[in-house]
Amino acid sequence: MLYRRFGRTELLMPVFSCGGMRYQYKWQDVALKAIPTDNQANLEATIARSLDVGINHIETARGYGSSELQLGQVLPQFPxxxxxxxxxxSPKENVKEFRKTIEQSLANLKLDYIDLFGMxxxxxxxxxxxxVRPGGCMEVVRDFQQQGKIRHVGFSTHAADPQVIVRACETGQFDYVNLHWYYINQRNWDAVQAATRQDMGVFIISPSDKGGMLYSPPQRLVDLCAPLSPIVFNNLFCLSHPQVHTLSVGAARPQDFDEHLKTLELLDRADEVxxxxxxxxxxxxxARLGEDWYKTWHVGLPTFDKTPGRLNIPVVLWLWNLAIAFDMTDYAAMRYNLLGEASHWFxxxxxxxxxxxxxxxxxxxxPHGDKIPAILQQAHDLLGGQTLKRLSQS
Incomplete structure (x- = not known):
């Protein structure tokens, strides 16, 4: 395994992290006795495999249902x-409620302290x-830090506006950030640079799932990424940027790390490959979109909150581009049908x-205002279908 300094935390972070949202039993809290033994055994085998290959960063959340509780049965077994x-x-307006959720996380994980706590x-x-306001959630976190129960504080974000992320970084109150940035969606590069200026750790969320469902790619994408798999290509693309420190692998089973590990031997040849x-x-x-559209489709578009009916024009056009350019229709449809169902997350x-x-x-x-309405309709005709919900809502 390769490791990178995780910003001012000074932690040596593996370039892959074990994300905890795909091996748990339920997206809701459940009693420990309700968790099937085979599910728990799979989780424990996945963690053991993660540590065997040097991935010692285990990442979860209070919002991942039974994930914390299940991890609490295995983590204390390791040094x-x-x-x-x-x-x-998640930050809350009521800081007393926020404090209770942290206490619950500590109890679930059965740990004396958390290395990295994220808003x-x-x-x-x-x-x-x-x-970050006076009397807000950060003051609660600082209290836990003074007690030695939290080492470093950061935040995760799915913000539609990259400037929200930049502003959060520029508060200087966070040690790291979890954000989306990968080949098919590079909008948050300014936020990555803002984090770098603050010497923050940079963790990339879901590069293989939200980054294109690369574990089940269309043949066109497979051919275009050859001789690499789409997963290895995307990993190498992300990690070829030194500002990026670790990529989340949302492993559901022990063997899910295997394809990602193929990236390691290529990192010193990224400039060639x-x-x-x-x-x-x-x-x-x-070839499929036209050069003018490919280079300028995003110019001058209104944000969803300044559009009639809150239509998310940039996202719809982005998804249409992926479907047309790379045959990524399944991925684009999955994301498109979340619109209107995922609140501020999407x-x-x-x-x-x-x-x-x-x-x-x-x-x-x-520059394309005259033809965008027709393309939006084409996108809906191609991608529209069954309404979906975020995994945590299902």
């Missing part, structure tokens, strides 16, 4: 000083304010929930 444990709790889901300016694949991907996208409405004829004045700053 504490060899583990880096992260859990996360979960700083997705809006309002939630950021709950976290990546350019031809990157060029091939760009040329393929231009905000905005779908196309069929608004009047497309009302968009014209809102597209005046786009």
């Amino acid at each position: 504490r000083e060899k583990l880096i444990i992260q859990t996360k709790t 979960h889901g700083i997705n809006t300016n309002e939630i950021l304010d709950w976290a 990546l350019p031809p694949i990157l060029q091939r991907l760009e040329e393929a996208a231009i 905000p905005g409405a779908k196309v069929d929930q608004i009047d497309l004829t009302a968009l014209k004045p809102y597209l005046k700053n786009s």
Whole structure:
């Protein structure tokens, strides 16, 4: 395993982390006795495999249902000083409720301290304010730090506006950030750079799932990424940037680490291996989308909160691009059908929930304003389907 300094925490972080949201039994809290023995055995085998290959960063959250409780049955079996444990709790307006969730996390995990505590889901300016205002959630965390129960504090984010993440980094109150950034979605690069200026650790959330369902890629993407698999290509793309310290592997079973580990032997040759694949991907996208659209589709688009009906135009067009350019229709449909169902985690409405004829004045700053309504309709016709919910709501 390779390790990188995780910003000012000074922790040596493995370049892959074991994410804890796919091996747990339920997305809701359950009694320990209700957890099937085979599920718990699989979780324990997954953690053992993670540690065997040098992935000693185990990441979970209070919002991951039974994950913390189940981890609490296995983590105390290992030398504490060899583990880096992260859990996360969503900021709340009521700080007493926030304190209770941290206490519950500590009790579930059966640990004397948490190495990395994250404010979960700083997705809006309002939630950021709950976290950092005087008398807010950060003061609760500082109290736990003084008691030795929390070592370092960071935040996770799915913010639709990258500037929310930049502002959170620039408060100087956080030691690390969990965010989305990978080949198919590089919008948060300014936030990665803001974190780097603050010497924060940078953890990439879900690069293989939210980064394109790369464990079940379309054949076109497989061919374009060859000789690498899409998973290894995306890992190498992310880790070729030294600002990135670790990528989450949302392992559901012990063997889920295997494909990711193939990345390690390529890291010192990224400058040789990546350019031809990157060029091939760009040329393929231009061939199907057109060069002008490929390079300028995002220019001048209104944000979802400034669009009639809160239509998330940038996201819908982004997903349509992926479906057309790379045949990533399954992924694009999965994400598209979350719109309107995931609150601030994935905000905005779908196309069929608004009047497309009302968009014209809102597209005046786009070089493609005249054709975007038709493309939005095409996107809905291609991707629309069954309404989905976030995993934590299912």
